Amino acid sequence: MIRIAIIIGSTRPGRRAVAVARWVKEAAGRHPAVKAGDATVEVVDLAEYGLPLLDEAVPAAFGQYSNEHTKRWAQTIDSFDGFVFVTPEYNRSMPAALKNxxxxxxxxxxNKAAGFVSYGVHGGTRAVEHLRLALAEVKIADVATQVSLPVFTDFTFTDPTDPTDPGVVTPGEHQEPTLFRMLDEIIAWSGALKPLRNTAASTAS
Structure with missing residues (x-):
């Protein structure tokens, strides 16, 4: 079974990412692989981990984590085979909390796979471009298909003039099929990379 985490990449109060992640999980439940039990999806909320600005003395590549919040975060991420990153676009990039x-x-x-669901004035596409570069450095294989949700077309607001209104996610009809294609790629790549993950795990032990 392929385990996929839907990572909520914003910790800002009033963030729209929670509603977006909820839509991703609901729609993913209709994906054939999920319905068949070949894959599972689970929401992972950064806000629940309380990560401070990076405070580990030893670089992450050495795997010598000293803080309990790091160990808890590592245990969670280690348990998944692939990821869907839900990210807004802040000043042409990803949120600082996600990069951290x-x-x-x-x-x-x-040696895991990832896809992206972004949102923002421009659909969050520029945030994903930066996110792809960061993930390449930690050897995540990012798939080509991505879901982009412009706030003007894929959200409905009670008061469009209120900047604190998180709105309701109302994706266009094309968004769920796009999400399904992305999940197809994440599941396939996660499975293909499994031998590399197994080799790395046996070497580490």
């Missing part, structure tokens, strides 16, 4: 969470770990990310 990536930087805490190394081996736990390695």
């Amino acid at each position: 969470a990536i930087d805490f770990l190394y081996a736990e990310w390695r």
